Amino acid sequence: MNIERMIENLARNIAKTVLNKKEKSSEKINLNQLGSTDILQIMLNRLVHEGNYNKAEDILFEELHKKGSEDIYKIAIEFYNSLLEKSDKELQEGNFTRAEIYQGLEDVKTIFEK
Numbered sequence: 001m002n003i004e005r006m007i008e009n010l011a012r013n014i015a016k017t018v019l020n021k022k023e024k025s026s027e028k029i030n031l032n033q034l035g036s037t038d039i040l041q042i043m044l045n046r047l048v049h050e051g052n053y054n055k056a057e058d059i060l061f062e063e064l065h066k067k068g069s070e071d072i073y074k075i076a077i078e079f080y081n082s083l084l085e086k087s088d089k090e091l092q093e094g095n096f097t098r099a100e101i102y103q104g105l106e107d108v109k110t111i112f113e114k
Contacts, residue, residue, distance in 0.1 A: 064076060
């Protein structure tokens with residue numbers, strides 16, 4: 001398998017699994033076209049998948065304080081919604097609580113309203 005095909009497969013898999021994009025057989029995803037918000041979302045999704053909720057939250061708030069854009073706000077809401085779907089056991093294993101989720105949502109709202 002050549003390098004170009006491997007990169008295309010990687011891009012396709014990233015889009016399918018992390019960005020929840022449907023694959024079209026004729027559509028190619030160019031890694032160079034991923035923006036900073038796409039990369040942030042990929043990082044957060046990976047960290048959540050690994051159970052590193054605190055690290056993901058730290059990165060999220062760092063970006064919120066830097067940019068505070070509507071796109072980052074939407075990513076933050078998606079992040080906390082994904083945590084709300086976790087069981088209490090999963091949250092506990094990741095050293096996180098539901099109270100922290102609700103507090104995080106409030107903090108995001110406060111930052112975005114400024």
